[in-house]
Amino acid sequence: MSMETxxxxxxxxxxxxxxxxxxxxxxxxxxxxxxKITKRDHIVNGIIERxxxxxxxxxxxxxxxxxxxxxxxxPDTAYYYGTALLVPGSIFLVLQSLRGSFxxxxxxGARNSTAxxxxxGVTGLFIPASLSTILTISEGGYIEQTAGGEVILNMGKLLTxxxxxxxxxxxxxxxxxxxxxxxxxxxxxxxDTAAVxxxxxxxxxxxxxxxFASFLVFLSIHRHNPEHFDKMMDVSWLxxxxxxxxxxxxxLQLKRRNYGWAFVLVMLQFAFAFFGYxxxxxxxxxxxxxxxxxxINSPAMxxxxxxxxxAGLFLLIPSLILLLKLFLFDAKYVQGRPIQK
Amino acid sequence: MELDNTMLARILTSLTxxxxxxFAALGVGIPIIISIAEWLGIRKKDxxxxxxxxxxxxxxxxxxxxxxxxxTCIGLQLSLLWPSFMKVAGEAIALPLFLETFAFFFxxxxxxxxxxxxxxxxxxxxxxxxxxPVVIGSTASAFFxxxxxxxxxxxxxxxxxxxxxxxVQPLAAMFNPATPxxxxxxxxxxxxxxxxxxxxxxxxxxxxxxxxxxxxxALNFTVALALLFSFGTALYGDFAGKYLAKYQPxxxxxxxxxxETKPQSPLIxxxxxxxxxxxxxxxxxxxxxxxxxxxxxxxxxxxxxxxIPRELWPPLFIHYLFDGMVAIGMYMLVVPILYFIWRxxxxxxxxxxILHAIFWGAPLAILAIELGWIFSEIGRQPWILVGYMKTQxxxxxxxxxxxxxxxxxxxxxxxxxxxxxxLKRMFKNKPVELELK
Numbered sequence: 001m002s003m004e005t006x007x008x009x010x011x012x013x014x015x016x017x018x019x020x021x022x023x024x025x026x027x028x029x030x031x032x033x034x035x036k037i038t039k040r041d042h043i044v045n046g047i048i049e050r051x052x053x054x055x056x057x058x059x060x061x062x063x064x065x066x067x068x069x070x071x072x073x074x075p076d077t078a079y080y081y082g083t084a085l086l087v088p089g090s091i092f093l094v095l096q097s098l099r100g101s102f103x104x105x106x107x108x109g110a111r112n113s114t115a116x117x118x119x120x121g122v123t124g125l126f127i128p129a130s131l132s133t134i135l136t137i138s139e140g141g142y143i144e145q146t147a148g149g150e151v152i153l154n155m156g157k158l159l160t161x162x163x164x165x166x167x168x169x170x171x172x173x174x175x176x177x178x179x180x181x182x183x184x185x186x187x188x189x190x191x192d193t194a195a196v197x198x199x200x201x202x203x204x205x206x207x208x209x210x211x212f213a214s215f216l217v218f219l220s221i222h223r224h225n226p227e228h229f230d231k232m233m234d235v236s237w238l239x240x241x242x243x244x245x246x247x248x249x250x251x252l253q254l255k256r257r258n259y260g261w262a263f264v265l266v267m268l269q270f271a272f273a274f275f276g277y278x279x280x281x282x283x284x285x286x287x288x289x290x291x292x293x294x295x296i297n298s299p300a301m302x303x304x305x306x307x308x309x310x311a312g313l314f315l316l317i318p319s320l321i322l323l324l325k326l327f328l329f330d331a332k333y334v335q336g337r338p339i340q341k
Numbered sequence: 342m343e344l345d346n347t348m349l350a351r352i353l354t355s356l357t358x359x360x361x362x363x364f365a366a367l368g369v370g371i372p373i374i375i376s377i378a379e380w381l382g383i384r385k386k387d388x389x390x391x392x393x394x395x396x397x398x399x400x401x402x403x404x405x406x407x408x409x410x411x412x413t414c415i416g417l418q419l420s421l422l423w424p425s426f427m428k429v430a431g432e433a434i435a436l437p438l439f440l441e442t443f444a445f446f447f448x449x450x451x452x453x454x455x456x457x458x459x460x461x462x463x464x465x466x467x468x469x470x471x472x473x474p475v476v477i478g479s480t481a482s483a484f485f486x487x488x489x490x491x492x493x494x495x496x497x498x499x500x501x502x503x504x505x506x507x508x509v510q511p512l513a514a515m516f517n518p519a520t521p522x523x524x525x526x527x528x529x530x531x532x533x534x535x536x537x538x539x540x541x542x543x544x545x546x547x548x549x550x551x552x553x554x555x556x557x558x559a560l561n562f563t564v565a566l567a568l569l570f571s572f573g574t575a576l577y578g579d580f581a582g583k584y585l586a587k588y589q590p591x592x593x594x595x596x597x598x599x600x601e602t603k604p605q606s607p608l609i610x611x612x613x614x615x616x617x618x619x620x621x622x623x624x625x626x627x628x629x630x631x632x633x634x635x636x637x638x639x640x641x642x643x644x645x646x647x648x649i650p651r652e653l654w655p656p657l658f659i660h661y662l663f664d665g666m667v668a669i670g671m672y673m674l675v676v677p678i679l680y681f682i683w684r685x686x687x688x689x690x691x692x693x694x695i696l697h698a699i700f701w702g703a704p705l706a707i708l709a710i711e712l713g714w715i716f717s718e719i720g721r722q723p724w725i726l727v728g729y730m731k732t733q734x735x736x737x738x739x740x741x742x743x744x745x746x747x748x749x750x751x752x753x754x755x756x757x758x759x760x761x762x763x764l765k766r767m768f769k770n771k772p773v774e775l776e777l778k
Contacts, residue, residue, distance in 0.1 A: 055453060056453075057405075057406075057409060057449040057452065057453060058446070058449050058450055058453060060409060060410075060413065060449070061442065061445055061446045061449050064413060064416060064442055064445070065442045065443075065446060067416070067417065068416065068438050068439055068441075068442045069439060069442075071420060071427065071431055071435070071438075072431070072435030072436070072438060072439045073435070075427060075428060075431035075432050075435070076428065078420040078424055078427035078428060078431050079424045079425065079427065079428040080424075081420070082420035082421050082422075082423075082424035082427060082737065083424045083737055083738060083739050084739070085421065086421050086422070086737060086739040086741060086742070086745065087739075087741050087744075087745070089417055089421045090421065090745045090748060090749070091748075093413065093414045093417055093418075093749075094748060094749070094752050096410060096413060097410035097411065097413070097414060097752055097756065098752070100406055100409055100410040100413075101406045101407050101410050101756055101759070101760065103406065104402050104403050104405070104406030104407075105403065105406070105759060105760070105763045150738050151424075151738075151739075152739075153739075298432060298499075298507060298508050298509035300508075300509060300510055300511055301432055301433075301435060301436065301509040301511050304436050304511040304512070305435060305436060305439060305511075308436060308439055308440055308443070309439070312439075312440070312443035312446075315443065315447055316443070316446055316447070316450075319447060319450045319451065319474075320450060322450075322454065323450050323453060323454060326454060326457075326458065326461075327453075327457065
């Protein structure tokens, strides 16, 4: 495998990892807020807090890792996206800053305030929406380069495009669906029947909008970037597997059992679709200006980055497994009982 | 001053970094102090030290959160505000940026584990072990990010062909001449500042008449660390001076208002510069001192600004910043020494004047970090990549930088206020006496 294919594959895996963990986090924020205003917060808050407390900072790093890696391996992306995304990127940063710092503040008394939960819940929906526009922009058609070489983002076109809105819709409903599926599983492990019941209803409720929005995006790519759509058809089997996983997850949830497997299937549903989309997107990182062959041109740096990447993964993967073992697969912790080892 | 895109981008970048650095320095320094305190608590079987670790780590979570989010801001602003710089230099700094993320990732994972496993293990050393990766991760990320800044000051390890950087030698770029002094000085000053911040809390409690043994022990412990780390910072400051004389003489000459290249150069302390005649008034001149600082010998020749074209001079006001930083550095060294002299020879109560001096050491230490950074960054103007790329050619061409500046100013003001309130409330509601029971 060439260096750039390896790099984009690893980075894509990290982005996928971010989508899963961040969705759980963003959705949980929204559910906290929603349960509060419907006076059901006592049912789910314990579950949500026990899961999120030890992992919130890690979630953030997945994204930073993807961005730094992308710029490192493909410096041209920094130039194009950096210039074009000044405003949306800055808005994302402000939302992300509010949310991240609020999470830490919340441990010390702010959690019960509705205003706090409002900011926390609403940023959880705005952040995925603002991030998903970057994927939209990568399809091309929204960034223009003037004769003088200046890069300009056509905001008006972005805001009036049906494709960009269908991506935003997909991001929002997917966040809620992934999060509810995971939290149902987590509540089930904690043997918290009331929380399972509520979260399961959220999961099932958001499943159909998710699959509907997915089809919408699929079809609007056809209109917006036919070349990409044709390449997606070449790997259509991945999208079929994605749909099959979706059906499996929904069936398990309706039958009220194996919530763990249901969540695995949800993860697979998104994995197949996300990688299908990603494979078809190649070789473009920003259609039609940046392709993966515009990567770094110093072999020594490429080699050093790949070595760094592999060494880093050897450090990260065991650490992440340890984190999961301590907080996700430790029955006593999940149930909120004291532990002594 | 013209408020063009470059100027606005510079203001926004310095605002973000100036705000981030406070939390970043605490994020680098506090973990090692917490780790030592917990270890002492286990080893001496003294619950006071364990409690110090527990209380500090609580406050630390809040500073870390602000550090993480502002760090994310500066990380992305690098591409958003300086895309042309990233296009040229991105490839050369890719490796340290990447490694920094790994170190940060590592720290984030183990900080989560450390925070939520206090009573989970029978053997207390297992919990303590989880603090080690946090210390390593935070210090390593400081090191890696400092190599990036060092590269901007002393670029090397590449060839420039038609305005683009090719044939990068990653290790040569990372371990450039500026790296050892920059990283060492920054890491140690972060440690020293953190020790002063924690010492200030104890001093404050004692000043308010709370003579609990916990606060006296905490003061003794943190002031001892402050002394050690301030000494290391000063030592690295001296190395940094010698580095500047050899590799970035423009910065040193501007900082010292040293206009004439000559041996036996005096060091200028304080004073006012007449911008028309370039005459220095009311300054204290220490004969030979600049030669000693720069070369290690009183007869050493120090390059002056006369050797550098006028348009490449850094702004001359950096002299005030440099003097301010050095003066505070001396203060941070003298105050702990006075404290220990008093404790050693005049057993009994430490006088209130020394407690006050320790208390003020915390804001001063943070101020010194700000001054040092502004000095270092302004001191390499007009270059963004010294000798290769000027700052004005690196800024974004996008509109709306001004609006973004306003938005981020509001964000940082908000974060500063809320985090102060949260930190204050956190400890007010839970005094030490209550936690010891």
